Each structure stands twice: as structure tokens, then as C-alpha cells.
Amino acid sequence: MIWQILREAWVSISAYKMRSFLTMLGIVIGVAAVVLMVAAGQTVQNEITKTFDSMGTNLIIIAPAETVSGGVRGGRGRPSVTFDDVAALRELPDVETASxxxxxxxxxxxxxxxxxxxxxxxxxxxxxxxxxxxxxxMSFTEKDLKSGKPYAIIGQTVVDELFGLQNPIGKTLRLRGKPFTVIGVLKSKGDNLMGNDQDNIVMMPATTVRQRLKGSNRPQYADIAFIKVTQEDRMESVSNRAEFLLRQRHRLKEKAPNDFSLHLMTEMVEKVRQIGFILSMLLAAIASISLVVGSIGIMNMMLVSVTERTREIGTRKALGAPNKWIMLQFLSESILISFIGSFFGMILGVLLSQIGGALYEIDVPISIWSVIISASVAIIVGILSGMMPARKAMKLDPIEALRYQ
Amino acid sequence: MTQIVIRIEDLCKTYFMEGGTKQDVLKHVQFKIQKDEFVAIMGHSGSGKSTLMNILGCLDRPTSGNYFLEGKNIAQATDKELAIIRGKRIGFVFQNFNLMMKRSLADNVSLPLIYQGVGQKERYKKAVELLEKVGLKGYENRLPTQISGGMQQRVAIARSLVNNPAIIFADEPTGNLDTRTSVEIMNLFTELNKQGITIVLVTHEEDIADFAKRLIVIQDGQISYDGPREDYKT
Incomplete structure (x- = not known):
């Protein structure tokens, strides 16, 4: 019976080609928009993850403490972590290295x-x-660090801007009038999340910077320190130990606040990922508005169709069609329309997202979710928007319907 | 012994209007129709003949009284039961044909069989057979829009025969046709009746009623005449 009903529904849909096509178009656009937006959201998340991976995820970042006066955050305080502190942190268990x-x-x-x-x-x-x-x-060594050698390792941008096609190794560049020998070139990393060029960098021994470029009278203080932890599940314990060690080394009294702040990269990654997730949900929600509009289009068409085909419904009833049959026929018409629409919408969405990805040279994932979402949306939209018109058709009195002009 | 197809007893239909007034449309009507009969029901508009037709055609229920179709009382059957009876035992021919304009003639003729769960191939076969019977051989894949009104009514008659009904109800079947075509259609009915098909015809035209053997005249919801056509004098 289902097959017969579907066939009748299909014949009715194809009898009104233009109207059915336009109605389908609403669903096609709606589903395509949702698929596209879900893909966009996922791409953003993937890119975020990639950027964090390029920085390393098992990192604890130690920055100067936030200064708070009268409840107002005043930005970062003065650096308090010394080079020796970092050397001590390096010796903690589960620490791979620190810098x-x-x-x-x-x-x-x-x-x-x-x-x-x-x-x-x-x-x-x-x-x-x-x-x-x-x-x-090559990189500089521990020895170079101790003696403050004027060695520099430079990023790809610096190579391009200063040396062009020349080999920079062994060349001397000048910073604030002082000469530094280029001993290495870094592999390119590209832009970071904020769009800053990570390759615009000159790396050199800390002592060299302190002695030759900063001339600081606050010696041995690091602006920022990093601990690389061996395993992700040790982040928490290493962080606690590091805090304890630093407080001890800084001789902080029991109730004194930390003069440094610890940030776990894993937590930051999680936060940013969450933001990415919320963003993609938001995009999908906005896109689904067009889906709602599309389904209203189906309902509208079906209502018109029921009114227009009142006599046909009356005839069918007079010829023995059970009420259930009439209802199922109209319901399957709307489900068919939304199903076909969703199918092409899905294809269109995937196609557009891949084209977009190719244009911006980004890998855009084809998500299984898109398929699941569009298939279930198709059936739900079809049933919801077809229910009212189908019931209307079912409830028509055959005598009235036959008399309808 | 002749078989009784329809027997109605003491049939009443009352419409309850808004404001509490009621209108008796059919008042204690009774008659029998036997197999192979060709009956014309006549009456002016408002006489109650359409209501009678709707009840006989199982599209409506009487307020009181009994309606036996092939011996079974269906006066108070449910909508679902009535739909099944219409699909299996009754054929309809309407004044305005009521064909589906975007479907082939074969699809139109075989439509009632869909609801009986008959397969596509068998439906088509049956449709071709019946189209031939009403003189439309080779027309099965045409659309109703491509043929004349008289031909459309032939298609509708073929459709009414498709489920081998106990009886065919024709409601003003020539109302939308010119005189010559009307005669053709009525000749077709006469031919079918000769082949053993019971026909009830509703009309207000006397010369159309002339094709029937028996005449029932309804006036103000009551039968004013029931007998052979030729004995009726206006």
C-alpha cells in the first residue's frame, strides 16, 4: 500500500512541475545553508586545533601576575620569574622541558x-x-646562551624581506646598530589565530638580547616562561608543583597572592574549541531559519493544493478511498518534496563548501552530521508541514467536496 | 427468484439548522430495487432527490430507517465501512465527469482499484478492457483534456464498472452534454443494463428518464410516483 501511495504522490508532484520545483527550492536552499554553515563551523574548529597544535598543546604558560587594584584589572605586573626559576622548573617530574x-x-x-x-x-x-x-x-647551544653570542635564527618572513633569494646563513644583519650572525632559518608556521605572522621572528640567546639589545637593569627576568609537560593528563599535577615551587623560590608568605600566573594550554584550547563549537551552532541556527521558511513554503503549497484538488479528493472518497489513504497521500507528497529537496540541498551544500575550501586552500571536512541532519530534517519538515494540509484533506466531506467548484 | 439489490424502509433524513430549526428532507421513503433494473429518480431541485442519491450511494447516512444493500443493513455504518462499500459494491457517474485531468484515461478508469490493493499491471489490463467496452479502444494513454465531453463521460462510466459493482448511480450524467451526445451516453447505459448491470439514474429531464424502465418521482421528500416509466403522466 505504501508503494501505491508513494507512486500516487509522485505522480501528483510531477503533474505540477513548476510549483513543486519552486517549493523544493526552498528546502534545497535551507538544507544547503545548514550543511554549508556546519562545514564552515567545523573548518574554523579544525583550523583552531591546527594552530594550537603548531604551538604544542601540553604547555603551561607562566606569565606575570595580573595586577588588581580596587577590583579593577590593571593588566600584567612586572616579570617575576627568573632564568634560574625556569632552570629549577625543568627539574620537576613529568616535565619534558622548560623555557x-x-x-x-x-x-x-x-x-x-x-x-x-x-x-x-x-x-x-x-x-x-x-x-x-x-x-x-642550526640552532644556538647552551654554551652560546651562557656566553651571549650574537647569533640569530630567523623566520621565513625575515628571510624573504631582508635576503630575498640569497642564502642568509652566515650573513650579518643589524638590530639597533649591532651586528648579529644568522646561523639558522626556521621552518614556516604561517599566521596564528589572531592573524599575526609567526614567521616574522628573530630568535637568539636570551643573554644576548639582555646584554646587547635591552641593557636591562632588571637582569635575569623572563617576560614569559613555558613548561612542556610529558603527558596531557599530568598537566594539572605539574601545574600545582610548579606553583608550589615558584612560591617557595619567591619566598611568598602564606596569604600573599602569586606574583605570577599559570595558564594551562589544554584549558585554553578547550575554551577556544568551545567558542568554535558555539559559533558553528549559531551559524547552523541562523541557516536553519531559511529551512523554516522553506517548510512554510511546503505547507502553503500543500494547503493550496488541497483546496485546488477538493473535487479530486471528493471523487477519490466517493470511489472508495479510505480517509487514512487520503491523508497518507498528501503527507507523502510533502515528505517526498522535502526529501528530494534535502537530498539536493545536501549535495549543493557539500559542493559549495568544497568549492569554498578550494578557493581559500583550506581543507573543509564533509561531515557525516550533515547527512544525518539533512535526512532527519527532511522527514521532520515533511511531516510537520504536511500534517495540517493532509488532515484538512482527510476531513473533507465527500458530498461537499464533490459539489466544490 | 429475482435478487433484491436495494431495500429501503421508512427512510428519513432531517437536517438540523443553526438556531434549532429542523428541515425534513426525506420523509418515510421506502422502495426496493431488484437486480437488472434501470431506475430513474426524478424530482425538482429541492425535492430531496440528491439527498436520497447520497444516502443510496453510501456518501451519507439516514437520520432514521433502514437501508439494506444486498441484504445487509448499512443505515448506521461507520465512515470507514461506507468507504469500503463504495469501493467494492458501488459505481458512480457524475454530472461533471470528475476525471483527474493530469492522469491518463487508463489511470482514471483504474483509480478505484488502487484502494482495493490491485497491482499496477492488472489495473492497466482491466482499464484497457473497460475502455474497449465503452468504445474507447486505443485511448488508454490519452489525457482527459484531449477528448470530448461525451468521451470523458464514457471514461467515467468505464471507471464506475471497474470494481464490478452491485449497482451504478448516475447523477445527471447528461447534464453537461449536448442532446446528440446525451442520447449516445443513454444508449450506452441501456446497453450495459441489458448486459445485467443495475442502474439508478437521477435526472430532472423527462426525455432522459425515458431510457429507464422504472420511474420514481420524489416530491417534497416523499415518493409521489413509483412504477413503469410509460405509465407516468405529468
Missing amino acids: YVISTAAQAVYGANNYGVSIYGTTPEYLKVGNWEIEDG
Whole structure:
């Protein structure tokens, strides 16, 4: 019986081609929009995850404490973590390594070229902590760090801007008038989440930066320190130990607040992922408004159809059609329309998202969710928007319906 | 012994209007129709003949009284039961044909069989057979819009025969046709009646009623005449 009903429904739909097509179009656009937005949201999440992976996820970041006066946050306080603190942290259990950075910025000059760069004074371990790789040349060593050698490892942007096609290894660039020898080139990382160019970097021993570029009278203090933990599930315990150790080393009294702040990268990743998830849900919610509009379109068409076909309904009833049959026939018409619409909407959405991905050279995932969502949406929308018209058709009195002009 | 197809006893139909007034449309009507009969029901508009037709055709229920169709009292049957009876035992021919304009003639003729669960191939076969019977051989894949009104009514008659009904009800079947076509259609009915099909015809035209053997005249909800056609004098 179901097959017969579906066939009747299909014949009725194809009898009004233009009208059925336009109604379907509403669903096609709605589903395509949802699929597209879900894909967009997922792509954003994937990109976020990728960026964090490029920084390394098992990181604890130690920054200066936030200053709070009278309940108002006043930004970061003065750096309090010393180079020796970081050396001590490196010895904690479950710590793979630890490093720190003192940063500044300057205009880098080579020959006639110059370019504003970020300068990272750090330790050799930073490469591991920050997931950096050396593409060419080599890194500086612990010895270079101790003696404050004027060595520099530069990022890809700096290579392009200053050296062009020349090999920068062994060349000397100038920062604030002082010479530094390029001993290595870093592998490119691209932009970070905020759109900052991560490759616009000059890395050198921290002591070198302190002595030659900053001339700081606050020696041995790191702007920011990093602990790389061996395993993700040890983050919490390492963080607690690090806090205890630092408080001890800074001789903080029991009730004194920390003069530093600890941030777990895993928590930050989780937060950002959550934001990404909320974003994609929001996009899908907005897109589904067009789906709602599309389903109203179906309901409208079905109502018109029932009115227009009143005599047909009357005839069918007179010829022995049970009420249930009439209802199921109209219901299957709306389900068929929304099903076909969803099918093509899904294809359109996937197609558009792949085209978009190709244009921006981003991998856009084809999610199984899109398929599940569009299939279930099709059936739900079909039933919801067909129910009222189908009941209307079912309830028609055959005598009245036959008399209808 | 002749078989009784329809027997109605003391049939009344009352409409209850808004405001509490009631209108008796049929008052204690009774008659029998036997197999192979060709009956014309005549009456002016408002006489109650349409209401009688609707009740006989199982589209409506009487307020009181009994209606035996092939010996079974169906006066108080449910909607669902009535739908089954209409599908299996009754054929309808309407004034305005009521064909589905976007469906082939074969689809139109075989429509009632869908509700009996008959398969597509068998339906088509039966439709071709019946179209031939009403003189439309080779027309099965045409659309109703491609044929004349008289032909459309032939299709409707073929449709009414498709379920081998106990009786055919024709409600003003020539109302939308010209005289010549009307005669053709009535000749077709006469032919079918000769083949053993029971026909009840509702009309207000005397010359159409002339084709029937028996005449029932309804006036103000009551039977004013019931007898052979030729004995009726206006």
C-alpha cells in the first residue's frame, strides 16, 4: 500500500512541475545553508586545533601576575620569574622541558633592506617548547646562551624581506646598530589565530638580547616562561608543583597572592574549541531559519493544493478511498518534496563548501552530521508541514467536496 | 427468484439548522430495487432527490430507517465501512465527469482499484478492457483534456464498472452534454443494463428518464410516483 501511495504522490508532484520545483527550492536552499554553515563551523574548529597544535598543546604558560587594584584589572605586573626559576622548573617530574622568552622588537637591517621584526631572547629548549623546526643551518647551544653570542635564527618572513633569494646563513644583519650572525632559518608556521605572522621572528640567546639589545637593569627576568609537560593528563599535577615551587623560590608568605600566573594550554584550547563549537551552532541556527521558511513554503503549497484538488479528493472518497489513504497521500507528497529537496540541498551544500575550501586552500571536512541532519530534517519538515494540509484533506466531506467548484 | 439489490424502509433524513430549526428532507421513503433494473429518480431541485442519491450511494447516512444493500443493513455504518462499500459494491457517474485531468484515461478508469490493493499491471489490463467496452479502444494513454465531453463521460462510466459493482448511480450524467451526445451516453447505459448491470439514474429531464424502465418521482421528500416509466403522466 505504501508503494501505491508513494507512486500516487509522485505522480501528483510531477503533474505540477513548476510549483513543486519552486517549493523544493526552498528546502534545497535551507538544507544547503545548514550543511554549508556546519562545514564552515567545523573548518574554523579544525583550523583552531591546527594552530594550537603548531604551538604544542601540553604547555603551561607562566606569565606575570595580573595586577588588581580596587577590583579593577590593571593588566600584567612586572616579570617575576627568573632564568634560574625556569632552570629549577625543568627539574620537576613529568616535565619534558622548560623555557622562557624575553621579547622586544626592532628594525632589522641587511644591506639596503630593513624590516620591523619581533625578537625572542630564549633558550635552545624553546624550539621544542614552541614546536619550531630548523629548516636550514642550526640552532644556538647552551654554551652560546651562557656566553651571549650574537647569533640569530630567523623566520621565513625575515628571510624573504631582508635576503630575498640569497642564502642568509652566515650573513650579518643589524638590530639597533649591532651586528648579529644568522646561523639558522626556521621552518614556516604561517599566521596564528589572531592573524599575526609567526614567521616574522628573530630568535637568539636570551643573554644576548639582555646584554646587547635591552641593557636591562632588571637582569635575569623572563617576560614569559613555558613548561612542556610529558603527558596531557599530568598537566594539572605539574601545574600545582610548579606553583608550589615558584612560591617557595619567591619566598611568598602564606596569604600573599602569586606574583605570577599559570595558564594551562589544554584549558585554553578547550575554551577556544568551545567558542568554535558555539559559533558553528549559531551559524547552523541562523541557516536553519531559511529551512523554516522553506517548510512554510511546503505547507502553503500543500494547503493550496488541497483546496485546488477538493473535487479530486471528493471523487477519490466517493470511489472508495479510505480517509487514512487520503491523508497518507498528501503527507507523502510533502515528505517526498522535502526529501528530494534535502537530498539536493545536501549535495549543493557539500559542493559549495568544497568549492569554498578550494578557493581559500583550506581543507573543509564533509561531515557525516550533515547527512544525518539533512535526512532527519527532511522527514521532520515533511511531516510537520504536511500534517495540517493532509488532515484538512482527510476531513473533507465527500458530498461537499464533490459539489466544490 | 429475482435478487433484491436495494431495500429501503421508512427512510428519513432531517437536517438540523443553526438556531434549532429542523428541515425534513426525506420523509418515510421506502422502495426496493431488484437486480437488472434501470431506475430513474426524478424530482425538482429541492425535492430531496440528491439527498436520497447520497444516502443510496453510501456518501451519507439516514437520520432514521433502514437501508439494506444486498441484504445487509448499512443505515448506521461507520465512515470507514461506507468507504469500503463504495469501493467494492458501488459505481458512480457524475454530472461533471470528475476525471483527474493530469492522469491518463487508463489511470482514471483504474483509480478505484488502487484502494482495493490491485497491482499496477492488472489495473492497466482491466482499464484497457473497460475502455474497449465503452468504445474507447486505443485511448488508454490519452489525457482527459484531449477528448470530448461525451468521451470523458464514457471514461467515467468505464471507471464506475471497474470494481464490478452491485449497482451504478448516475447523477445527471447528461447534464453537461449536448442532446446528440446525451442520447449516445443513454444508449450506452441501456446497453450495459441489458448486459445485467443495475442502474439508478437521477435526472430532472423527462426525455432522459425515458431510457429507464422504472420511474420514481420524489416530491417534497416523499415518493409521489413509483412504477413503469410509460405509465407516468405529468
